Amino acid sequence: MNKFIRDNWKWLLIGILGTLIVMPALTQLLINVDTSNKGSDDGWLGFWGGYLGAIIGVAGAIFVVQIQLNEDKKGREAEKIDNTYFNLLSMHNEQKNILIGVNIFEIIYLNFKKELEIQLLDEGLDFFYSKKVIISEMLQDLLSAYKKNIENQEGKISPEFLERWKRKKRGEMFSDEYPVTEESRLYEDLCWSLIEIKEIEKFLIDVENKRINHFSDKIFKGVDGVYEELDKHIDRSRSIQWDIPDELSKLKVTLRNFQFGHIELLPNDRKRKAIELAINTYYSEIGAYFRIFHRIIKYINDKVKDEETKKDYLDFLRATINEKEMLVIFYNAAYTERGKELLKEIRKTTFFGEHQDLLENRTVQYFNSDSLIWKSEDLKIMREFGKK
Known part of the structure; x- marks a missing residue:
């Protein structure tokens, strides 16, 4: 209701002014014009008052119904978004459960160092x-x-x-x-x-x-x-x-x-080459996981407008992800050609943490910052995420 008023306050103001000022003035004008030979002031006043009151009542009822319909529609949309999001999250967890069995994220992380x-x-x-x-x-x-x-x-x-x-x-x-x-x-x-x-x-x-x-x-x-x-x-x-x-x-x-x-x-081109080679070795196993994760982040960015709800969704997603998994996601997005589209989406979020929580002299909440390969550079990249 409050959001509807904020979005339509100009039209509501015009309606109120019309009801309180324009319509009474118009009623008085009609009485002055028509009552000299065709009825008393009280008669005309009663007629126009009842007539205008009915109009206002109908308009008010329509207004209330419209608000209710809008609220119902938003509720259905929110429920649909919730259902789709949690379905995607379920698919993500299914993929993850397959990969956890072979310690794929730990293997890829160690492969980073080897390459x-x-x-x-x-x-x-x-x-x-x-x-x-x-x-x-x-x-x-x-x-x-x-x-x-x-x-x-x-x-x-x-x-x-x-x-x-x-x-x-x-x-x-x-x-x-x-x-x-x-x-x-x-x-x-x-x-x-x-x-x-x-x-x-x-x-x-x-x-x-x-x-x-x-x-x-x-x-x-x-x-x-x-x-x-x-x-x-x-x-x-x-x-x-x-x-x-x-x-x-x-x-x-x-x-x-x-x-x-x-x-x-190492120069940047060799850093990227090493990360690419480390991930590409296992991409046939982990490619579907990256695609679903990308889809979840994009869905949150496209469909969720309320910042608090967006934060809740990111919290739900983070709760399913361990440290090595989060680091592999980051390096795939920030250092590989295949991860470029994910990087575009994840830049719009604070998935890795808020700016103030990603400083070098602070304890990072969601992972051990000492596990980053290039700690200072990587934290700087993460701090740029989520900026409007």
């Missing part, structure tokens, strides 16, 4: 190749240091090891056994320098031709491989007192971060 590690190792290798020119220059400098060391030291080789040394320089293979002495240590150091030169030259050729493959096996592949190779050569360079460039040391630290799960180093 992100792969993307991080690949990104680390891309970073390495982006520094290819600088790395080559530094390693060429190290090669020169080894060659200079050989030039400076080979004249000190004792006659006992000189012939061995010449054969080593020619690349000959032979049994090379001898007792450990001061003379043998110099010979060994020079032999190690030869080995390092060959290995560094091979490494430089591999880098130049991009022969170091992207992630396939975590041991000695991709960024792991180049980190181990650089670390080995840097460590061995101490034998010739080579001044390790600061830039090479910093680059080695960055490569280490790519190895050890610093996913904040």
Whole structure:
């Protein structure tokens, strides 16, 4: 009733003014015009009063009936919306019960981390190749240091090891056994320098031709491989007192971060790729679930206009969803191509929480914020949801 009055107050005001002012004035005008020869004032007043009273009564009855019909119609619409919503919620729960049996949400959440590690190792290798020119220059400098060391030291080789040394320089293979002495240590150091030169030259050729493959096996592949190779050569360079460039040391630290799960180093395209791959692996099992969930959120947005009722519906839906399930829903919507339409709908709601409840220094009500992959970024995205 109150809503009807708010929506139609202009017409109601015109009707009231017409009833209280216009109609009495019109009655008086008719009496003045017609009663000079055709009846008394009291007679005409009684006639017009009864006539207008009947009109007002009928109008009032119509008005009341119309209000009642509108209220009944709204009640039926609300009941229909309720029935449809809870039917959708029932379908959603049926899908969820199937998936819970195989822990699909937990599996997908763990798969996020696996795919992100792969993307991080690949990104680390891309970073390495982006520094290819600088790395080559530094390693060429190290090669020169080894060659200079050989030039400076080979004249000190004792006659006992000189012939061995010449054969080593020619690349000959032979049994090379001898007792450990001061003379043998110099010979060994020079032999190690030869080995390092060959290995560094091979490494430089591999880098130049991009022969170091992207992630396939975590041991000695991709960024792991180049980190181990650089670390080995840097460590061995101490034998010739080579001044390790600061830039090479910093680059080695960055490569280490790519190895050890610093996913904040990933650009957005790799984040999205990892989430896409993690979900796509199981999309045949979970696709129907996402579609029903999307339908529920869209139905709430399209059909429920009252904000309190909308909040209640979202509360009912949230009550059926556990933490890992909620996180998988979020990452599907916010980071995948398939989830774009869901993202449009879920942006119109506060499904993940109110703005003030999604601050980093607050306890999030509906899930553990530490379970978010990119906590600060993800909470910021969620805080934008529900804004008008």
